[in-house]
Amino acid sequence: MTVSIESQEQHWAGEGGDRWLAYHxxxxxxxxxxxxxxxxxxxxxxNENCIDIGCGAGVTTIQLAQAVxxxxxxxxxxxxxxxxxxxxxxxxxxxxxxxxxxxxxxxxTAGSGNGRGL
Numbered sequence: 001m002t003v004s005i006e007s008q009e010q011h012w013a014g015e016g017g018d019r020w021l022a023y024h025x026x027x028x029x030x031x032x033x034x035x036x037x038x039x040x041x042x043x044x045x046x047n048e049n050c051i052d053i054g055c056g057a058g059v060t061t062i063q064l065a066q067a068v069x070x071x072x073x074x075x076x077x078x079x080x081x082x083x084x085x086x087x088x089x090x091x092x093x094x095x096x097x098x099x100x101x102x103x104x105x106x107x108x109t110a111g112s113g114n115g116r117g118l
Contacts (some may be wrong), residue, residue, distance in 0.1 A: 004091040009079060011104070017080030024057040024086070044068055052076045058087030058102065065091075065100040074100040079104075 019052075020027060039060070044050065052061040055076030065074040068101040078084055084104045091099040 012078075012080040012083075013031070017082040019081065020056060021086055024059075028057065028059045032059070037062065039063060039067055044072075047071045049073045050075075052081055052100075054078060055083070055087060055102065057083055058090050058100070061087065061100045062091055076100050076102045077105055078102070078103045 016079070025117060042050075044064065044067040048068045049072060050064055050068065052064060052074065054077045055061045056078055059116070061074055076084075076087055083102045084102045086101040087100075091102065100114035
């Protein structure tokens with residue numbers, strides 16, 4: 001089965017993104033052990049930089065930001081604009097100073113054609 005980029009963009013811009021957002025607490029609880037294990041194995045330290053591709057509603061991205069501290073940086077990227085908006089709102093309430101930065105995948109490639117929008 002082949003899945004096109006366009007079909008994924010349409011799915012996550014609509015029903016897929018809306019569903020994830022509506023049930024984000026359930027999904028996050030389900031994937032939290034995986035995220036925690038990955039963060040532990042990464043052995044992140046203060047002042048490091050990292051990127052979370054497919055950040056969903058941002059819970060793991062926020063945890064990464066807490067691990068690297070206020071002088072580190074974390075960028076969360078997701079294809080769903082609705083999820084990115086939710087991430088930004090959550091980051092302000094959970095870690096207002098030096099929190100992660102969130103981008104839609106589209107914004108990182110728009111106009112450049114080479115994926116170097118960062």
